[in-house]
Amino acid sequence: MTQVLVVDDSDTLRQMIRTMLEPEGYAVAEATDGREALAALRASAEPRVVLLDYYMPNLDGGDVLKAVMADDAEQTKCEYIVISSSVGTFPDDFIDLVRHLSVRILPKPFSKAVLVSAVAQAAERLHEPPDEPIPMAPEGEQL
Numbered sequence: 001m002t003q004v005l006v007v008d009d010s011d012t013l014r015q016m017i018r019t020m021l022e023p024e025g026y027a028v029a030e031a032t033d034g035r036e037a038l039a040a041l042r043a044s045a046e047p048r049v050v051l052l053d054y055y056m057p058n059l060d061g062g063d064v065l066k067a068v069m070a071d072d073a074e075q076t077k078c079e080y081i082v083i084s085s086s087v088g089t090f091p092d093d094f095i096d097l098v099r100h101l102s103v104r105i106l107p108k109p110f111s112k113a114v115l116v117s118a119v120a121q122a123a124e125r126l127h128e129p130p131d132e133p134i135p136m137a138p139e140g141e142q143l
Helices: 011-024 034-043 061-070 072-077 092-101 112-126
Strands: 003-007 027-031 048-053 078-084 104-107
Touching (some): 003 034, 011 027, 027 034, 034 061, 048 112, 061 078, 078 112
16 A cells, blocks of 8 residues: 655645545545654655645745755655645746656646546656656756
């Protein structure tokens, strides 16, 4: 059974995602912000799919991904999907980070079919050998 960690400060959205994924056979855990997410990820060696909101209090989605990038073990054991209603407003450094880590972005709102498909694809990637990361652009440049 694939583990899914839903990281979002909205109780309603976390519950909605849980009700979409559990009937499909996924085991769903929740975190309300980036700090809780990092604690949960570091407490378990279990590979999982992480649905990560971009805008959250304490640590946001970008901060979580930066911490993941700094820890090679965290990079390889999970698949990340950023969920956000503000996809068009991400800063360039975040876009570079997402590309480097090969993270999919899923715009809110999304349907059950789109969510289940994205999670299923991420779960498949958990069991594949990792791709070579895309190199980060030098400061001030874009790839």
